[in-house]
Amino acid sequence: LIGFAWATAAIVSGTRTGFMEAKQARLFLVFYLCVLVAGLMSGSGSVIIQRYLSFLLFLPFVLVTVRTHGDLKRVLTAMVLSLVLVFPYAIRQMIRYDSRLGVGLYETNYYAANLLLLIPLAFVFAQQQRTNARKLMWALGGLVLVLSVLLTSSRGGFLGLLVAGLIFAYRRRGVATAAGLFAALVLAAFAFSDLGTRAVATLSDDASVPPGLEASNRAHVALFWAALRMIGDAPLTGVGPDRFRELSNLYTGLGWGYMAHNSYLEIAAELGLPVLGIFLGLLWATFGALGRAAKLRGDREAVELAQWADALRTGLVGFLVAGAFISAQYEKRFWIVVFISIVVDRLARHYARRARAVEPIPAAPPLSGRMLPEVSP
Secondary structure (H helix, E strand, O other), X not given: OHHHHHHHHHHHOOOOOOOOOOHHHHHHHHXXXXXXXXXXXXXXXXXXXXXXXXXXXXXXXXXHHOOOHHHHHHHHHHHHHHHHHOHHHHHHHHHHHOOOOOOOOOOHXXXXXXXXXXXXXXXXXXXXXXXXXXXXXXXXXXXXXHHHHXXXXXXHHHHHHHHHHHHHHHHHHOHHHHHHHHHHHHHHHHHHOOHHHHHHHHHOOOOOOXXXXXXXXXXXXXXXXXXXXXXXXXXXOOOOOOOHHHHHHHHHOOOOOOOOOOHHHHHHHHHOHHHHHHHHHHHHHHHHXXXXXXXXXXXXXXHHHHHHHHHHHHHHHHHHHHOOOOOOOOOHHHHHHHHXXXXXXXXXXXXXXXHHHHOOOOOOOOOOHHHOOOOOO
């Protein structure tokens, strides 16, 4: 709220944010209005309305404070380092509770999804360093984040890591490197955690599957079909914000209410297919902004921005894959990346205009002698 008040004062005093010029901002505003209307009509969802309101208030704060290349670099650096520096405490909590990484810190699957957003960025920062020592430190930070995902033993998180890793490696080194990375991640999943065992058990009909994992698999399948039936009952308006958990046991027969464990099905079931379309349009606009920036060429700052944009969109792919197994639409880092994409797009347009302004005017081709006109004195 303090940040929003500060940003509002800055806007009133003449600071331009480009809020309504950005497609992401306009779509998010429409998305929030739909959530608000759905909540008022159904008489439910006050918590969800407040959650999205907090993101809406945070948006102008991001656009006012992150304006320059240096601002953006500091924010992205802080986002990566915050997750690297928390690793020792996460390990301490894992040992304390004798459980997966993230317990005692955050929910493990959500923690893994947040890590996915920033892993490619850590390796891009390593690539951009000018000394070998700095390159090594950032690369180690990236490996710490990868190890963190493995130690969460999150199956959705690992799938997101595989997809994002393959995209990241393929774009830079081609098919052979992507295949090698795939093999390395699969081996690491078995070597450093019980993730490999959990993944195999998920795909197996073996009776030796642990009871807790078997119950989780059964619940995920039941919730998937329950969400589809819920959407079929109210495809346009949904059943109302924050009502999936309340109604899920009527559709699943599990005897207990659960979240959908799928961001997209939960939005569609609670708010309707049109609102899901708006949310997907917001994601499309975000990828479009980051994709345009990733194509930048030019001086050092333009190339840096292009690499950051490519890392952000790759991390976002991983997060959205993991989001098919959790209700990730309320994660703060996800919305920060969406809002940051507005800043990235703004800077990319600035660099593109600057490059066009300094392009040399091509020399005219020489004229042959017979083409020269007679000139009167």
